[in-house]
Amino acid sequence: MEEIIDRAIAPDIHNMGRLSFPEAETMTLPNGLTLHFLSGGNADVSRIKILLPGGIAESPRPKLLEIANSLLLEGTVNHSGEQLSDIIEHNGAWTGIETSTHHSALSVYCLNSTYRTLLPLVNEIVLSPAFDPEATSHVVRNEAARLEVDHHKVLYRAGCAMRNLIYGPEHPLSAVPSPEELMGITPEMLAEAHNARLDPSGMHVYISGLLSDSMINEAAGIFSAIPSHNPYPLPPLRFPEHTSGGKTHVDMPDSLQSGVKLMIPAIGRNHPDYVPLRIATVALGGYFGSRLMLNIREEKGLTYGITASLIGYRHSGFISISSQTDPSTADLLISETIAEIERMKNPDSYTADEVNRISRFVLSELAGVLDTPFSRMDFLQTQVTASTPAGYFAMQDNAARQLTSEMLASMAEKYFDTDRLFIATAGK
Incomplete structure (x- = not known):
């Protein structure tokens, strides 16, 4: 007989037990890249995330690296953007792009059965993006239009004013381009800024999900082949000292x-x-x-x-x-x-x-x-x-x-x- 629940009576509240956090394992590959791996869960799914140095603070001009990140999935030297989309969709995967203060990341979530197919593609997307002129123009126009919309939002404008006030107008986190300045971004600028950060000693790869030893070894094999470049510096951010508001x-x-x-x-x-x-x-x-x-x-x-x-x-x-x-x-x-x-x-x-x-x-x-x-x-x-x-x-x-x-x-x-x-x- 089904138990009848009296919803007028609140359920008992219990104190939460001690929380234990499992640490990931790491290995430094011969080229200096750091590979992190953490296995868990009970579903045959995994995620490959490549973290690159260089984010908002390091962008040579405002929004440049953010736009470069947006274009990673718009085509490589070997695959067009449409081909990339078809491969990812056919293999039941989905992607994500992040840009933070000092870093940028590409994530690919996939089934373990398609992991071996997508792993080299992830490497290709990061190492050899095409920055196609037509795709670049499309992304830049969209970003300029979004910036124009944001310019009419009161909280966005207050945030920009606050950063100028507390960080200083010349601080990299205060920089806000005009839509016209964005339209001056070219594929050559994007390629130069992106390629400068591909030294493996500054890169991290995070593999997580229900992992096998062979999946970890295959990732180590592919990413250890990334050639060395000039190191990409991440100087610490400096902020003004304030004694009054x-x-x-x-x-x-x-x-x-x-x-x-x-x-x-x-x-x-x-x-x-x-x-x-x-x-x-x-x-x-x-x-x-x-x-x-x-x-x-x-x-x-x-x-x-x-x-x-x-x-x-x-x-x-x-x-x-x-x-x-x-x-x-x-x-x-x-x-x-x-x-x-x-x-x-x-x-x-x-x-x-x-x-x-x-x-x-x-x-x-x-x-x-x-x-x-x-x-x-x-x-x-x-x-x-x-x-x-x-x-x-x-x-x-x-x-x-x-x-x-x-x-x-x-x-x-x-x-x-x-x-x-x-x-x-x-x-x-």
Whole structure:
């Protein structure tokens, strides 16, 4: 007889057990390329990801490397873009392209039965893209059109203004090209910028899924044949030191809303307080039950959503808050946000339920990382792409389990420095 569930009774809540993160194995190939491999799951699927040095910060001109990455799947010297698409689709695979601050990545998800067919194709896509003039023109026009649309979005314009304010107008992360500047990008520029980063000593290959020894050995054989080039440097990013804040506004008289960005300079990922500060930022605005959401969305009704996050670089970090609101309530949203930031410095403002809720949220996010071999490998990849320290997963697990109101208030007191608050708005 089927059991009848009384949905008026909430299910029991259990504490989450200790989370254990499996490390990937690595090997350095004779040409200097680093091969990472992690086997797991129970489905005969796998993913091949090639990580190249060079991202937004290293682009010779704004958007150049992002466009180069977009063109990797538009044809090689041996296969047209249409042929590549047909091969990938015929083999039941799908692809992804990523561009981060210092790196670019091509991912191919496939069945294990087609892995051996697609592995050399992945190598070809990265090493010998065609940068066909017609495909280049098409991608550049699309990117210019997207940039033109973004130019009319208040939150995008506020974000651009904020980066100029806090990073400086000459910083590589502040650069925003005009659509006309994008149209000046040529296949020759793309080929030169892409080929400069193909030295294998700066490349990483991540193989994950239900792997066999032969799959790993075949990857090692193919990628060890990549010839050496000149090393591709990744100089560390430098940011201005700020002792006080600032404010700027972008006038958009036809906009129906205002974009609001707030940022506070903070610590980098290598600082021992980075993990507890990240959790304090979650408490401020990193989940649906956060302080900012409860006040500014639920109680005041000023916005549909407001978020806070900790942007981390190796030696620097920034607490970032983003929202949109009616132009008439932008000042109120900012003042209420500042009030919530200051309130977090009082340990008596936290209830036991709130602390427990934040702890469970962080732990559930960490548990989600363990869900698939692909998500686990993505987390491990951040050691290269985001300079996360060794043991970063365990640090977060321990901090979430030991969370107290005193810890949250201490992080807010030390780092939520409203005297160094930067405010950028865009709208009427």
